[in-house]
Every structure is written in structure tokens, then in C-alpha cells.
Amino acid sequence: MSWRSRAHVRVREEGSVFVVEAVGELDIDERDLFAAAWDEVDERCPSATVLDLAGVTFADSSFLDSLLRGRAQHLAAGRGFVVAGPLHPSVRLLLDVTGVSRHLTVAGSLDEALLGLPRDTGGTSD
Amino acid sequence: MLVVDPHGRITQRNEPAASLLPEAEPGAALARVAPQWLTTAHRALRFPAPGTVPGPDEPLCGAVGDQHVEAHPMIREEGSIAWWLIDDTDHRVAREALRLERERTAFLTQASNTLLSSLNLARCMDVTAQLAADSLADAALAIAPSRGRHLPVVTCVRGGAPVLSQVQADPDEVPGLGEALRGFPPVPSRWIDPASAPEWIVPEGFGPVGSVVITPLPGHGVPAGALILLRRDGGVPFDEGEEVFARLFAARAGAAMSAARLYAEQTAISETLMRELLPPALHQVDGVDFAGGYRASADHQRIGGDFYDVHPASAEGEASLVTLGDVCGKGLDAAVLAGKIRNTLHALLPLSDDHQRMLGLLNTALLNSHHTRFATLVLASAERRANEVHLRLTSAGHPPPLIVRADGTVEEADTSGTLVGALPEIQSRTVAVTLAPGESCVLYTDGITEAKGGPMGDVQFGQERLRRALSACAGMLAEGIVEHVQMLATQWLGTRRHDDMAVVVISAPRTHHLTAVDGHTRGRFTG
Numbered sequence: 200m201s202w203r204s205r206a207h208v209r210v211r212e213e214g215s216v217f218v219v220e221a222v223g224e225l226d227i228d229e230r231d232l233f234a235a236a237w238d239e240v241d242e243r244c245p246s247a248t249v250l251d252l253a254g255v256t257f258a259d260s261s262f263l264d265s266l267l268r269g270r271a272q273h274l275a276a277g278r279g280f281v282v283a284g285p286l287h288p289s290v291r292l293l294l295d296v297t298g299v300s301r302h303l304t305v306a307g308s309l310d311e312a313l314l315g316l317p318r319d320t321g322g323t324s325d
Numbered sequence: 326m327l328v329v330d331p332h333g334r335i336t337q338r339n340e341p342a343a344s345l346l347p348e349a350e351p352g353a354a355l356a357r358v359a360p361q362w363l364t365t366a367h368r369a370l371r372f373p374a375p376g377t378v379p380g381p382d383e384p385l386c387g388a389v390g391d392q393h394v395e396a397h398p399m400i401r402e403e404g405s406i407a408w409w410l411i412d413d414t415d416h417r418v419a420r421e422a423l424r425l426e427r428e429r430t431a432f433l434t435q436a437s438n439t440l441l442s443s444l445n446l447a448r449c450m451d452v453t454a455q456l457a458a459d460s461l462a463d464a465a466l467a468i469a470p471s472r473g474r475h476l477p478v479v480t481c482v483r484g485g486a487p488v489l490s491q492v493q494a495d496p497d498e499v500p501g502l503g504e505a506l507r508g509f510p511p512v513p514s515r516w517i518d519p520a521s522a523p524e525w526i527v528p529e530g531f532g533p534v535g536s537v538v539i540t541p542l543p544g545h546g547v548p549a550g551a552l553i554l555l556r557r558d559g560g561v562p563f564d565e566g567e568e569v570f571a572r573l574f575a576a577r578a579g580a581a582m583s584a585a586r587l588y589a590e591q592t593a594i595s596e597t598l599m600r601e602l603l604p605p606a607l608h609q610v611d612g613v614d615f616a617g618g619y620r621a622s623a624d625h626q627r628i629g630g631d632f633y634d635v636h637p638a639s640a641e642g643e644a645s646l647v648t649l650g651d652v653c654g655k656g657l658d659a660a661v662l663a664g665k666i667r668n669t670l671h672a673l674l675p676l677s678d679d680h681q682r683m684l685g686l687l688n689t690a691l692l693n694s695h696h697t698r699f700a701t702l703v704l705a706s707a708e709r710r711a712n713e714v715h716l717r718l719t720s721a722g723h724p725p726p727l728i729v730r731a732d733g734t735v736e737e738a739d740t741s742g743t744l745v746g747a748l749p750e751i752q753s754r755t756v757a758v759t760l761a762p763g764e765s766c767v768l769y770t771d772g773i774t775e776a777k778g779g780p781m782g783d784v785q786f787g788q789e790r791l792r793r794a795l796s797a798c799a800g801m802l803a804e805g806i807v808e809h810v811q812m813l814a815t816q817w818l819g820t821r822r823h824d825d826m827a828v829v830v831i832s833a834p835r836t837h838h839l840t841a842v843d844g845h846t847r848g849r850f851t852g
Contacts, residue, residue: 263653264747271747295741296720296722296741298722298741298753301752302750
């Protein structure tokens with residue numbers, strides 16, 4: 200039917216940081232997945248969230264909507280919100296054209312994003 | 326068991342046979358004590374008619390008193406016949422019930438298919454009344470919830486055609502009807518006195534009503550109407566099983582009517598919005614050519630919030646304002662928000678000199694509303710000065726307009742900005758562009774560039790392809806460019822589904838051709 204690569208959104212915890220990893224082509228079909236991820240954030244109360252978009256090859260305006268909702272929700276709760284790249288050119292274009300990139304903290308990679316965040320609150324150290 | 330000798334006399338019987346046929350004592354003639362069907366069968370077995378092959382085809386059966394009995398013969402060596410009589414009354418009742426159940430299931434399946442094949446509410450009501458009249462009652466009425474003072478009623482008498490009428494009546498006059506239309510469970514038919522039925526529910530020439538069933542037609546959340554079944558006086562009244570069955574049928578009919586109603590409402594709303602959305606056919610305004618094309622998604626779920634408008638200058642020497650945008654999301658919500666944005670922009674027209682201010686106010690208006698969606702748009706102010714058209718272009722998070730120069734060069738307007746409706750602070754940069762005669766500025770929504778298709782079926786039309794296509798449009802009329810872009814995108818899509826696609830072209834007209842020399846033109850343009 201479709202040649203479209205499968206998209207997925209996964210969540211995990213890295214210390215006190217919540218990582219939402221998205222992969223593939225993101226459009227309206229993934230909308231609910233992000234909504235669920237943001238709900239999860241509210242439940243787990245991490246200090247910050249990294250949205251890892253390195254594996255995203257295409258994103259449309261409904262993804263942008265999910266992103267903006269997540270950002271607003273984190274801002275309102277006083278949590279950090281970082282987007283991790285490297286970003287695919289089409290994703291970069293979407294964020295630039297819409298002027299959203301100016302309102303985001305974008306890190307070059309997941310590691311970079313995690314390094315820049317105060318991860319640890321519970322005594323585990325690495 | 327009953328043993329009968331070759332002379333037709335009973336020689337043995339067991340206890341069950343004795344209780345079944347008390348007179349069949351040993352020594353009695355079978356013909357005198359057994360029912361006719363058994364005697365006949367016995368004789369046929371003893372003296373087969375020429376050409377018949379005695380054999381176990383259909384099991385013999387018949388009534389003995391008020392019991393139903395199956396008889397299985399066994400020919401014994403000495404020429405006597407042992408008849409095994411099996412009381413199958415219960416079995417038969419069960420079989421009859423099963424047959425009825427199968428018939429009803431088949432009817433329900435057929436009803437569902439017939440009902441769901443139509444998304445037309447009137448047709449659904451017709452089918453409901455007709456199916457019910459032909460299979461469940463002598464006459465049936467399908468009643469939709471009232472609109473104002475009238476009840477839409479479809480009446481059908483068995484074997485007749487459904488007739489629609491608008492009845493001015495209070496449903497609460499009919500016991501159970503008001504409740505059914507409000508979605509309460511049906512009252513048992515025995516509670517309804519047929520004599521109390523008002524005149525309008527009885528079809529003309531129907532005669533006295535014997536029994537009435539009123540059952541709700543349950544819809545999705547809201548009742549879709551009610552179904553009234555009538556049987557004539559003197560006929561069999563509805564039993565409990567039939568009432569339950571009527572409810573099952575009503576559930577299916579109600580679901581179909583409800584779907585049809587929703588569809589009709591949605592279509593009406595979408596059409597209204599689309600009509601509202603479609604701008605007037607664009608043409609030359611104050612010496613600037615405008616052309617617009619809009620292809621709404623054929624897919625209901627994908628109708629989105631693409632919009633565009635041209636607001637002619639209110640006074641000489643002022644600029645006309647073109648707005649083109651795209652609300653995030655699909656469906657009616659998006660279309661409604663698009664309407665809101667268009668209204669807001671219209672209200673802000675006096676400020677159209679200052680795109681930043683206009684966008685800032687629009688952004689605030691959207692943030693303060695309960696909508697949680699955002700939109701991207703382009704503002705283009707266009708003003709004719711001599712042969713040229715001067716543009717001021719501002720993108721608010723929207724793909725920048727493309728400029729088609731006379732030599733086929735395609736430039737991207739150097740404007741950018743933040744989308745509106747999502748972030749409290751927005752920025753944007755306006756760019757001034759001048760169009761020489763024959764040059765055009767193309768505004769489009771991402772329905773064009775994100776149209777998926779092509780030879781591989783899943784490749785986006787993309788900005789590059791659009792630029793190449795536009796490069797071939799140098800010097801074309803605004804309308805021609807719109808048609809060309811739409812045609813290419815449509816070809817690219819093939820038969821695949823697509824989102825809304827909108828294109829607006831602003832051109833500096835080539836009004837002063839050499840052929841137009843008449844001594845009065847302001848200047849000449851030789852292209």
C-alpha cells in the first residue's frame with residue numbers, strides 16, 4: 200500500500216530526564232502518540248524532557264502542533280524542554296519557516312542535550 | 326415401540342407406546358387405534374405401490390393427540406413391523422424457534438445492508454418503514470425527531486410504498502411516543518391502548534388497530550427517532566419475542582438514520598463553509614491581476630483550513646491586500662478557525678499598511694480564544710504604480726511566496742516570520758518586491774508541495790518541482806499559472822487522496838502590448 204517508513208514514538212527515562220524518541224515520517228497519525236507522551240510527562244514529573252528527533256525524516260503541521268503543545272505544557276509546569284537533533288533538512292525547514300525554531304532549545308544530539316540538562320536528582324551518579 | 330403383524334394386528338407394545346396410544350392393546354387392529362398417517366404408512370410399507378422403493382427418505386411424522394411424533398419402522402424377520410415412536414414435540418419447538426431465529430437474523434442482515442447502503446436520511450426512513458411494514462407489522466411509521474412544530478413521518482402499509490408527511494402533532498399525545506423520541510426504553514405494547522391512538526398514526530383505510538408497538542430508534546448518543554408498528558384488529562397481537570425483535574431492528578435502523586443525519590449535517594456545514602471559503606472569481610483589481618484556485622480535499626476528514634482572500638484597496642493609491650493561509654489540522658474545527666482568521670483579518674484591514682501589527686493583533690486574538698490550533702499565512706499588499714506592481718510580502722510561518730520573473734527565473738521572496746496562534750511573541754520580516762509587466766508572485770499552501778504521488782506513488786510534489794513548473798510559466802496570465810500549477814499537482818496525485826490545496830497568483834498585467842497602440846495608452850511595453 201504505502202512505501203512510507205513506519206513511524207514510532209517511544210518514551211524512556213534517563214535519570215530524571217524524560218526522553219521522547221520519534222522516528223520516521225510524522226503526521227496526523229502520530230498525533231495521539233505525542234499526546235500520550237506529554238500525559239506521561241505530567242505523571243512522572245521529570246525535571247526536563249528531551250524530544251529526540253534525530254530519526255525523523257519528515258514532519259508536517261500536525262507534528263508541529265504536537266510539538267508546540269508539548270512545549271507549552273512544559274513551560275507551564277516549569278520543566279525543561281529540549282529538542283535533540285541532528286535534524287533532517289525537511290524538519291529543520293519546517294521549524295525555520297514557521298519561526299518555531301527561534302522558540303526552541305535545539306541540541307545537536309541526544310548526548311549534547313542530556314549533558315546540558317541537570318539530570319540527576321536522586322543520588323545516582325555517573 | 327409397537328409391533329404389528331403382517332395382518333395389521335398389534336402383537337406387542339411397550340410402556341411409552343401404551344401411554345402414547347392407550348387403545349393400542351395387543352390384538353387390536355392398528356387401523357382402528359392409530360392415527361391415519363401411521364396406518365397409511367404401515368400399509369405402504371407392507372404393500373408398496375408398484376415402482377416405489379421403500380426406504381428411509383423423510384422420517385415419518387405426525388400428530389398423536391397433541392403430541393408430535395416421529396415414527397421409524399423396522400421390518401422384522403417374521404414379516405411383522407416394529408414401529409418406534411419418538412415424541413419430538415420439544416425438538417420440533419426448538420427447531421421452529423431456530424428457523425425463526427435464522428429468518429430474523431437473515432432479515433436483520435438484509436435490513437442493515439439495505440439501510441447502510443444509503444446515507445440519505447429520507448431514504449433511510451423510507452427503508453425503515455417499508456422493511457418494518459413488510460416483515461414485522463401490517464403498517465409501520467418511522468418518525469424523526471421534530472424540527473419545530475412538525476414531525477417528519479414516513480408511513481408504509483404492508484405491500485405499499487412509503488409516504489412522507491409532516492405531521493403537526495404533539496408526540497406526547499401518543500403514549501410512549503414522546504418517551505421514544507427522547508430515547509427512553511420502549512414501554513411494552515400491552516400498555517398501549519390501540520383505541521387511544523390518534524388519527525394521524527393510522528394510515529387511511531387501515532381499519533381498526535389491534536395492537537401497537539412503539540420503540541425508539543436509538544442513534545449515536547441522541548435518539549434518531551421512533552418506530553411505530555401497527556397490526557389490524559383481529560390479527561395476531563405482538564408477542565414479547567416480536568417486541569424484542571422489533572427493538573433489534575430499530576437499533577439497526579436508528580444507527581443508519583443517525584449516520585445519515587450526521588452525514589447530511591456535516592455535508593451541509595462543510596458546503597456552507599466551503600462556499601464561504603471560496604473567494605469570488607478573482608480578476609483585475611486596481612490594475613493588478615489576481616487569480617486564485619482552491620481544491621478542497623474530497624476526503625471529509627481532510628478538509629482543512631486553507632483560505633485566501635483579496636481585499637481591494639479602499640481608496641485610490643492604496644494597496645490591495647491578499648491573504649493566504651493554512652490552519653493546522655483537518656476537519657470542521659480547522660475550517661471554523663480559518664473562518665475566524667479571515668474575519669479577524671478583515672476587521673484589521675485599516676491596519677494593512679503595517680503587516681507586523683496586523684499579525685501581532687491576529688496572534689493575540691487567536692491566543693485568547695479557546696482554539697488551541699495555530700495557522701501559518703502570508704500577507705501580500707499589492708499596488709500598481711505605472712506598469713509595475715509593488716508588493717510588500719510578509720510570511721507568518723508560511724512557505725515564502727515565489728516570484729516568477731519575465732526570463733523564467735523563480736525567486737523565493739525573502740520573508741519569514743512566526744506562525745500565529747501558538748506563541749505569545751511573534752516576529753516577522755516584510756520584504757518589498759517589484760513585479761515588471763508579465764511577472765508574477767505565487768502564494769500557495771503546503772497541500773501543493775506536500776501532495777504525495779508521482780511514479781513511485783509516495784513522493785512529495787515538493788518545492789523544487791513547483792519552482793521548475795513555475796519557471797515554465799514566465800509571462801503567462803495569472804489565471805493560466807493557477808491552472809497550470811493545479812493541473813500539475815492533480816496529475817502528480819493521480820487518484821490519491823490529498824489535503825486542501827490553494828494557490829493565488831498576483832501579476833503585473835501586460836496591458837500595453839504593441840497591438841494596443843491607440844494613442845491614448847500611457848506607455849508601451851514590448852515584453
